[in-house]
Amino acid sequence: MKSLRVIAVSSVLVAATSGLANAQESTVKLGFAGPLTGQNANLGKDVERGARMAVDDLNANPPTIGGKKVKIELQVEDDAGDPRQATQVAQRLVDSGVKGVVGHFNSGATIPASKIYYDNRIPEISQSSTNPKYTQQGFDTAFRLVANDGQLGSVLGKYAVQKWNAKTFAVIDDRTAYGQGIADEFLKSAQASGAKLVARQYTTDKATDFRGALTAVKGENPDVVFYGGMDAQGGPMIKQMQALGMKSKFMGGDGICTGELPNLAGVALQDRQVICAEAGGITPEYAAGMEDFKKRFKAKYGQDVVIYAPYAYDAVMILVDAMKRAGSSDPAKYLPFLQKTDYKGVIGETRFDSKGDLQNATLTLYTFNDGKRQSLGVQH
Incomplete structure (x- = not known):
């Protein structure tokens, strides 16, 4: 009887251990x-909300990787946009066994973290x-x-000279x-344009x-002031x-190109021509999908999309898509499939070049009217 009990207990332990292993294998x-x-x-x-939304959507109908249904788990870390903190966060994510990373946000945080x-x-x-250095x-x-600073700066510099007739x-x-x-x-770009x-x-x-x-x-009375920042x-x-009585037009990149800018600038924004560029753009065939995403996002979080939530959403989807095609969540096995991505998502079609930059990257020019962003069209 004693030996039978030992066998029975052993069987339970083996089953439990096997179940634990399967549970571990089923989470990515x-x-x-x-x-x-x-x-x-x-x-x-x-x-972060965009990434979480993708994870929730995936887990609602769990993806199959290597013949097994898996649950996607997201470990969220705050780098505060600080380069030093970003490297600490990167090491923490690596040590915790993540199979891929979405982020970072700021180039200054992304570049040092990317080495880890x-x-x-x-x-x-x-x-x-x-920042171009990230993929160089x-x-x-x-x-x-998204498009890189070379593309954004080039389009904005040409716009200032050709559309605004800026001389200085x-x-x-x-x-x-x-x-x-x-x-x-x-x-x-502005100097090259004259x-x-x-x-x-x-x-x-x-x-x-x-x-x-x-x-x-x-004191120099320039036609345009360009600000590089957020x-x-x-x-x-x-x-x-406005308080200093300056009349110059104002330009910036995607860092200022947010729905929050009117609140931050107040009524001063109404009395000044402002152009900014978002490092992405939705072509007409993907416009309906983007609007649907924005509606779902607002319903889920009670917040409007600021800028890059749809891009984080697609980043999660692209990582999992590569794993599915590779039949494995092992980075060594799915990385070659990630490099050959051809994915149609919320932001459009994603294909990478040999450096990891987006092929056929787009950007969108915006201005501000009545406290709201207004698109001036997608540029290539």
Whole structure:
């Protein structure tokens, strides 16, 4: 009887252990990193919601990877948009066993973190980082879903000269990898198009008072002021330009191109021509799908999409799609399939070039009227 009990207990333990192993095998963990605190928290939470929405949609009808139904788990980390914190977050995600990463948000956080993912062979898709350096480091694990600063700056520089007939311009940037990068690209494009740089000033991504830099710029009376940075500074900067009596037109990249800018700039935005560019664009055939996504997002979270939630949503879907095609969530096995992605999602068709950049990347120019963003059309 004693031996029978031992056998029975052993059988239960084997079954339990086997069940635990199967449970472990049936969960695929992905990582998400972005600024969930700090001045860019509204943008970071936007992309986090997009990633969570994708995970919820996948788990509602669990995907099959390697012949097994799997549950997708998302480990969320806050990098606060800080390069040092981003590397700590990246190491934490690697140590926890994630099979892929969505993020980071800011180029200044994404670039240093990408080295850690590369060293550990973990694929990373940034839904928003635009600094060209991110995909120029030779890391075959790095991918992005948006146009880069070279493309954004080129289009904005040409627009300033050709559409606004700008002869002179000033540049202010926040000294981050993103802000300085896009400002430099705009400068090159505007100069190549025939305009003259009359002032170059700097601030930080935590500043609130820009009167020193703006006073120096005001003395040169430029046709256009370009700001390389985020909406948290861009909005107050427009206010302070108004207070100083500056008449210059205002430009920026996707960092200021948010629905929050009118709130940050207040009535000063109504009295100034402002153009910005979003590092993505929805072509007509995908417009209905994007509108459906925005409605579902609002119903789920009670919040409107800020900018990049749909891109984070597709980033999750693209990682899982590569796993399904590879029949494995092992990064070493699915990475070659990720590199050959041809995925039609909310943001359109995604295919990567040899560097991990988006093929046929689009961007959208916007202006602001009556406190709302207004599209000026998709550019290639």
